[in-house]
Amino acid sequence: MDEKAMRAHFERAVQRSSPPSTVDVGRARRAGRRRLRTRRAAVPAVSLSVVVAVGALFAGGVLPTGTSRGPAVPQAHKGHAREPEHVSGAVAPASFNPLAIYATFGWLPLGFSVVSPPTQETTTQSFADVSGPNGQSIALTVFAAHQCSFTGPFWSPPKGSFQFTDGGKHKRYLHSRLYPGGLLCNWGPQPLPGPILPAGQLSGGHPAYVMLDDSGHPTALAWQYARDGWAVAQWSGPRPAQIREVAARVRFRLNLRLRFPFRLTGIPASWQVTSTGSQVEGGKLVGYVLYLGPSQDPGITVLVEPPYANGCVNIGGKTQNVTFDGASGVLRTAGQEACFGNLHGMYVYVSSDQAGGALGLLRHVQVLGPDPANWTTHPVG
Numbered sequence: 012m013d014e015k016a017m018r019a020h021f022e023r024a025v026q027r028s029s030p031p032s033t034v035d036v037g038r039a040r041r042a043g044r045r046r047l048r049t050r051r052a053a054v055p056a057v058s059l060s061v062v063v064a065v066g067a068l069f070a071g072g073v074l075p076t077g078t079s080r081g082p083a084v085p086q087a088h089k090g091h092a093r094e095p096e097h098v099s100g101a102v103a104p105a106s107f108n109p110l111a112i113y114a115t116f117g118w119l120p121l122g123f124s125v126v127s128p129p130t131q132e133t134t135t136q137s138f139a140d141v142s143g144p145n146g147q148s149i150a151l152t153v154f155a156a157h158q159c160s161f162t163g164p165f166w167s168p169p170k171g172s173f174q175f176t177d178g179g180k181h182k183r184y185l186h187s188r189l190y191p192g193g194l195l196c197n198w199g200p201q202p203l204p205g206p207i208l209p210a211g212q213l214s215g216g217h218p219a220y221v222m223l224d225d226s227g228h229p230t231a232l233a234w235q236y237a238r239d240g241w242a243v244a245q246w247s248g249p250r251p252a253q254i255r256e257v258a259a260r261v262r263f264r265l266n267l268r269l270r271f272p273f274r275l276t277g278i279p280a281s282w283q284v285t286s287t288g289s290q291v292e293g294g295k296l297v298g299y300v301l302y303l304g305p306s307q308d309p310g311i312t313v314l315v316e317p318p319y320a321n322g323c324v325n326i327g328g329k330t331q332n333v334t335f336d337g338a339s340g341v342l343r344t345a346g347q348e349a350c351f352g353n354l355h356g357m358y359v360y361v362s363s364d365q366a367g368g369a370l371g372l373l374r375h376v377q378v379l380g381p382d383p384a385n386w387t388t389h390p391v392g
Contacts, residue, residue: 103156103240104264106134109287110390112267112296113137114153114242117260120253123149131286131302132269135197146248149257159196159233159241162204164189168225169203185225194220194233196241207233213259232258269298271390272357273315274377281305284391292317293383301390310364313376318358323350326360335373342369349373356381 193204231245340351349369
């Protein structure tokens with residue numbers, strides 16, 4: 012299943028019920044992730060035992076975990092909007108460089124370590140994820156300027172929200188609560204506000220708020236890291252006792268460029284990188300996938316990573332064998348996708364909706380091999 016088909020699949024699914032609260036950042040990011048491994052494993056299932064999210068679809072040292080214009084964040088009703096309090100200092104950047112890491116954890120409690128982010132770096136959102144003992148994890152999302160705003164009173168979950176039970180045979184309507192205010196962030200299409208409660212200030216003086224789930228339980232800490240800029244640290248499992256210290260010591264404005272195992276050359280100037288994927292390899296966070304194209308809805312994907320057994324077996328669909336630079340691979344989707352289990356020592360997957368298809372794109376891809384010393388922080392140009 013390709014990117015567009017996957018997105019359409021989720022959109023069809025979420026149209027079947029009313030939306031729940033968008034407070035569960037982790038679930039939102041997992042549902043909306045466009046990692047290729049999901050595609051390789053065929054069509055993802057949509058569980059009917061949970062509420063379908065319309066608004067969500069979408070170690071010494073701590074590893075770092077970041078220019079085109081993103082979609083505008085929906086604004087709260089003017090009659091209820093209110094300005095952030097006690098915010099001073101620098102203004103948040105209008106956009107991030109998706110080829111770089113904007114923010115990372117500056118300190119972590121004992122037992123926590125950085126893991127591969129489940130979501131791509133984009134021009135408006137930067138991510139970092141850590142896992143810890145006892146099933147704990149912390150997911151950090153940092154927003155560019157004007158991507159979040161306060162709201163007035165609202166119901167959460169929205170009135171009429173329900174979840175399916177008994178294998179989809181019945182609906183169970185959820186109890187809605189009226190909250191005096193919330194935080195509305197641009198998580199994706201049709202985002203909904205999440206309930207928040209004031210939580211004082213972090214050690215750096217930044218106003219902080221506890222975010223609540225559908226049942227009114229704390230699930231995340233949100234704070235303004237700069238004027239017009241917000242960060243959200245959501246935990247899974249038991250709440251980390253030092254979550255406020257973790258948040259206060261997040262480092263911003265790093266702009267650490269990721270190293271990629273490939274370089275794109277000779278591509279049209281109109282092709283712009285809209286997002287990138289990163290993962291931990293050999294104890295370091297590295298880039299491995301680019302999404303790009305001549306518009307904000309990219310139709311071009313380049314993914315290069317260390318090879319593994321049967322890497323192209325689950326690409327799915329009707330395929331045909333092909334050879335490129337002496338390596339054997341497969342084509343599918345009328346030549347718009349190509350997969351090579353071992354091309355110059357790396358697994359390579361490309362897709363393109365442009366003229367020339369996948370093989371035409373592949374001619375612009377220089378695979379740099381398995382040695383990270385040869386990788387580049389400038390994968391385009």
